[in-house]
Amino acid sequence: MSLNLIMNTSTSGLMAAQTQLRVVSDNVANVNTPGYVRKIADQVAMTSQGVGSGVDVVRVRLATDRFLQAAAMSASSEAARQGVRYDLYDRVQSLFGDPGGTSGFFAQVDSVFAAFTGLAEQPTSTPLRQDALYKAKAVFDEAARISTQIQLVRADANSRIRGGVDQVNNLLREIEALNDEIARSRATASDASGPESVQAALLGELGKLMDVRTSVRDLGGVTVRSGSGTLLAGRGHAVLEYSYSGEVQAETTFGDIFVTEPGGARRSLMDDLTSGELRGLVQVRDTEAPAAAERLAELMTRVADELNRAHNANSAAPPPNRLTGRNVGQAFETAIADFTGNSNVVVTNAAGVVQARAAIAFSGGTMTVNGVPATPATFLATLNAQLGGAATASFANGVLSLQASTGTNGVAVADDPVAPSSKTGRGFSHFFGLNDLVTSSAPAVYETGMTAASQHGFAAGQTLSFRFFASHGGVMRDIQVAVPPGGDMASLLDQLNSPVSGVGRFGSFTLDNNGALTFANVPGGDWRMAIASDQTVQAPSGVSLTALFGIGGGVRASRADSFSLRSDVQGNPALLALGQLDHAAAVGALAITPGDGRGAQRLSLAGQNNVRFEPAGGGGGGVLSVSRYASEFSGEIGGLAAAMKRQKDAAVSVSAEATARQVAQEGVNLDEELVLLTTYQQAFNASARMIEAAREMYDVLLGMV
Structure with missing residues (x-):
């Protein structure tokens, strides 16, 4: 072996040892750096014509385990x-307060009905009346607050989705730039471990936002899918593209997150989101928070309806001068049709003595007023004629009103028991809302009473748009x-159910016996329907088709913040209907007295009435009491x-275990690094001694010349 070969071999060993020591030093310096992946310098022996000629470090790489990396990324995403x-x-659950406490929302619901119990014994007590009204107002105000806060949670989720999309775009841009840098380093045989470490950290951040899969490119870097x-x-x-800058409300229908592949077409990303923060945010925004809002709205609708049922069956003493109903969302001829049974419109003076009365009988599509036949078209005129000028009934913009002609007289409606x-x-009074205690700014009860033959009042050519979402949240059509x-x-x-000009390929609408319109997916259909826009206006009420029938969960959820206590009753507690009018009292007879508290008992029991709840927010509905529904809703909110929390804790545990195993494989072990440090120091020293020995031999040879 020549001295030059010895020198070259020793020099290569010296340089290789230096590189190894630098790699070990980097590893030791980053022993506590989160996400740092241990570096490894691949060293190979060099030969020349079959003779060893030293060593070389061909590359510095990361000690990455692709299987553990994928497992940790998947667990982190979930x-x-x-x-x-x-x-x-x-945050949604906390809005309702402690389900078992005395100050939570559900306790307030029970307290409303309990507040009327004392009034049955002391119906003339102004403080008790004010307390009952205060508690009723408080529960509807609290429901409106909760509904608003739920929409704020959705708005927060939506804002975070926008921010997440921007963050994904930034990460993808940086990852691709690092791909180029890593490829250049590989091509020039440079150390690419630095950009590879940065890229690994960026991939970890990306994996938390959405589920991704990575593979190593032959030229260096990764392919991300x-x-x-x-x-x-x-x-x-x-x-990625996503934009929504409007105010988030219960009726808000969000669009899609779109992705444009490199050199590819624009398409929905929703079916790609199975885990990660973006998927969780979409779930809460579009499914879980709206479900809570829908259940809350259904509960408050039935609370209001049962209070109104009792209040319409009662009367104040003396009765008010005017009864103004709610907007029934249909023409009077349609609304008055198909009643059965008997009712009475009574006009009294300030002492409760009957001044005029009209007995109304409905039977088999016919009707009479004081025995005089009437039709839906002539009913109001016949009623006014039989009241003899003592009161006037009128209907405008979907609202029925009754007003006594004399300012000191009052008007009341009482059914035949x-x-x-x-x-x-x-x-009759309840259907038209003539003596409602709780009012709503929009239709809240969707049992319209319409039949297939009923005139709906919407002009031909008016349009509404349905939007169908797939189970993963993407817009289908x-x-x-x-x-x-x-x-x-x-x-x-x-028209609605037509597979050509309607939604028949996705499901069908049906009109039940109470005139409620419901939609059901075709068998096996796993999608969700919402309203994208509605340009319909009903004459004469002015309400839209979706508002009248409650089409879509968003419209139904919006009811929760539409209720309020009747303003005139709040201003004058004496108008609180706590008595029961004698429906059979003749003209000149006493029909009601101020001390009558029988109606208060009916109000106190309103929460125990079994009523039909519509399916809402994943709940099946059914016939049960308001109090029972509130109790079940409370349990479901807390249970969910x-x-x-259990799912979160389990996912975090799995992620921690997967990360721990990845770190054990890819992280820095000080003991191992110290052994390597000692090894490469000795190798460095050995190469240095060989160089020194070769130099001495050169000196000896030169001295011999």
């Missing part, structure tokens, strides 16, 4: 999804439907929050 779901839903295979980075980077008037399970000619509900149902 932990992020479950974490954001629980954090946001816990979504869970379903959409290319995100590796041959250029994808671009044996054969009460009824339509959709509501009496928007379908615009126009109101057809004909004007009856049968024609409208045919607890289940989410």
Whole structure:
């Protein structure tokens, strides 16, 4: 072996040892750096014509375990999804207060009915009246506050989705830039471990936002795809798009998150989101928070309706001068049709003595007033004639009103207790809301009483758009439907259910016996329907088709913040209807007295009435009392929050274990690094001694010359 070969071999060993020592030093220096991946310098022996000629470090790489990296990233993505779901839903659950406490929302619901119990014994007590009104107002105000806060949770989720999309775009851009840098380092045989370490950290951040899959490129760097295979980075980077800047309300229908692959077409990303923060945010925004809002709205609708049922069956003493109903969302001829049973409109003086009365009888599509036949078209004129000028009934903009002609007189409506008037399970006064205690700014009860032959009042050509969402949240299709000619509900149902001009390919609408319109998916259909827009206006009420029938969960959820206590009753507690009018009292007889508290007992028991709840927010509905529904709703809210916490804790535990195993494989072990440090120091020293020995031999040879 020549001295030159010895020198070259020793020099290569010296340089290789220096590189190894530098790698070990980097590892030791970053022993406590989160996410740092241990470096490894690959060293190989060099030969020349079959003779060893030294060593060389061909590359410095990261000690990455692709299997453990993928497992940790997947677990981290799921932990992020479950974490954001629980954090946001816990905010929703906390809005209702302690389910078992005395100050929570559900306790307030029970306290409303209990407040009327004392009034049954002391109906003339102004403080007790004011207390009952205060508690009733407080529970509806609290429901409105909770509903608003739920929408704020949705708005927060939506804002975080926008921010998350921007963050994903930034990460993809940086990951792709690092791909280029790593490829250049590989091409020039430079150390690429630095950009690879940064890229690994960026991939970890990306994995928390959405589920991704990575593979190593032959030229260096990684290819990044979504869970379903959409290319995100590796041959250029994808671009995500999402924009929604409007105010988030219960009726808000959000659009899609779109992705444009490098050199590809624009498409929905929703079906790619199976885990990660973005998926969790979409779930809370579009499913879980709206479900809570829908359940709350259904509860408050029935609380209001049962209080109104009792209040319409009662009367103040003396009765008020005017009764103004609610907007029934239909023409009077349609609204008055199909009643059964008997009711009475009574006019009294300030002492409660009857001044005029009109006995109304409904039977088999016919009606009479004091025995005089009437039709839906002539009913109001006949009623006014039989009242003899003592009071006037009028109907405008969907609202029925009764007003006594003399300012000191009052007007009341009382059903026959044996054969009460009824339509959709509501009496004449209750159906029109003539003596409601709780009012609503929009239709809240969707049992319209319409039949297939009823005129709906919407002009032909008016349109509404339905939006269908897939189970993963992506928009499947928007379908615009126009109101057809004909004007009856049968024609409208045919149009809505048409597979060509309606939504028949996705499901069907049906009109039940109470005139409620419901939608059901076709068998096996796993999608959700919402209203994208509604341009319909009913004459004469001015309400839209979706508002009248409560089409879509958003419209139904919006009811929770629409209720309020009647303003005139709040201003004058004497108008609180706590008595029961003698429906059979003749003209000149006493019909009601101020000390009558029988109606207060009916109000106190309103929460125990079994009523029909519509399916809402995943709940099946059914026939049960208001108090029972509130109790079940309370349990479901708390149970779902607890289940989410368990899922979050389990996902975090799995993520921690996967990360621990990855760190054990890829992290820095000081003991191992110290052994390597000692080894390469000795190798460095050995190479240095060989160089020194070769130099001495050179000196000896030169001295011999």
